[in-house]
């Protein structure tokens with residue numbers, strides 16, 4: 001249960017809201033690099049944190065994210081001509097560079113200097129891995145670039161996709177730290193999905209549907225450990241890191257690539273679910289990459305030509321009651337990503353948390369909410385910069401390990417839970 | 429074609445407004461037990477707010493039997509906010525949820541007695557260890573005492589997490 005004021009605080013990310021200001025402290029994924037494939041390619045409309053923007057790549061390869069609407073009379077620059085070092089509004093010919101600076105006002109004498117006084121809001125776009133990242137906060141506070149392992153390993157070791165999710169970012173993100181749903185909602189996929197099946201650890205999941213949880217704070221957020229019984233008095237631990245504000249990583253299975261998500265607000269009723277998959281020490285196999293492109297694992301199949309999932313709320317997510325009855329899928333929806341998205345969207349665009357009945361196994365969610373609220377208020381009231389900005393906080397890994405029953409995972413698995421370049425993930 | 433009344437279409441703000449607006453649960457009975465004095469101090473700050481029937485108790489140690497010996501089966505003396513001492517075995521009937529709050533010096537025997545009693549009665553037990561940042565006392569022993577019986581173990585650096593969690597759990 002959450003009071004309405006706190007629900008509003010955590011779910012609203014527009015300009016001048018406390019959570020919006022918090023999000024504007026971080027580098028966040030804005031586009032896939034494939035969306036701006038070449039110099040002078042078509043511009044892309046991007047809505048982020050409730051701001052309508054346009055991304056483009058100029059003739060020299062520079063990229064930027066600027067106010068979508070022309071400073072003259074407000075036409076969308078999506079119609080613009082991307083040419084000769086800037087984007088030109090086709091209405092009256094005003095031209096802007098990637099920083100939003102006006103370069104030309106054809107109707108005015110160049111000597112007037114008016115165009116120097118015209119500037120659209122602009123944010124940087126930087127390619128790291130498969131992603132173009134942006135930072136939408138005050139220039140003087142721009143932090144160092146992100147160092148997430150999935151984005152910094154060689155290209156052949158990593159794959160990233162994104163999908164449009166039609167609900168608020170927080171209820172999507174809470175799914176990523178809600179480890180207790182995995183034994184139910186995703187139980188079918190452990191046996192069938194090419195990106196999960198066959199791991200030695202899967203048997204513990206299937207044998208023990210009542211894991212026990214431990215939640216501990218980390219410098220950048222939380223570690224959430226789910227523990228099941230294993231042989232010889234050992235425990236099988238699946239440990240999920242959450243890094244503020246919205247990065248999570250699923251515990252690995254065998255030698256399968258590791259994966260996780262970012263949940264980035266588009267506006268208060270929509271978000272991008274970013275899904276990455278990578279292997280810390282080896283190239284993805286052709287089969288793995290194909291499976292990811294085909295929408296297996298945490299990825300999805302799309303409505304052709306879009307990033308909207310093929311299974312979506314307009315077609316009831318292609319619900320298959322027979323598959324549900326047979327137990328091939330627990331909910332009748334195909335694929336991990338859409339199993340989560342369908343239920344999270346079904347809660348409504350912004351779930352009413354005053355009506356929920358949380359139980360003790362929901363403590364990961366409870367603590368994440370508290371850390372977010374405290375960080376947003378500390379930033380607003382005292383200017384304190386939140387956790388998760390420091391690249392050291394990015395260098396985390398999830399882990400799936402067997403530990404003696406008397407050991408605390410946060411001590412015994414310290415090395416498993418941090419990035420060790422060139423060292424394989426800790427996974428059974 | 430999906431009808432407007434189908435649940436999948438509740439994913440519009442307009443449809444979400446029609447969510448039934450009656451209570452969907454009855455009040456739960458929650459017992460919060462401090463396992464040491466430091467935890468009792470932290471808990472007392474939370475106890476001042478208004479709660480839905482939550483009772484805040486401080487563990488006083490093993491109850492004594494008739495001859496002044498440790499009670500068998502093991503029981504605990506618990507001091508309520510008004511100073512009245514009750515027994516664990518009297519507090520648990522009708523309880524839905526027990527939250528044990530402790531620090532590095534938590535009474536481990538008490539943790540194990542409470543956890544075992546909860547398990548026997550099918551009550552969900554949660555362990556919450558508070559370890560302020562900079563506090564270097566090892567939590568291992570306290571965690572080890574709670575781990576066998578708690579459905580959920582939380583380590584928090586902030587005493588404010590106590591009321592935060594209780595409010596979330598409708599205590």
Ligand code: FES
Pocket residue numbers: none
């Ligand atoms: S069982 Fe968790 S939302 Fe329904």
Ligand SMILES: [Fe+2]
Pocket residue numbers: 175181182185186336340
């Ligand atoms: Fe999920």
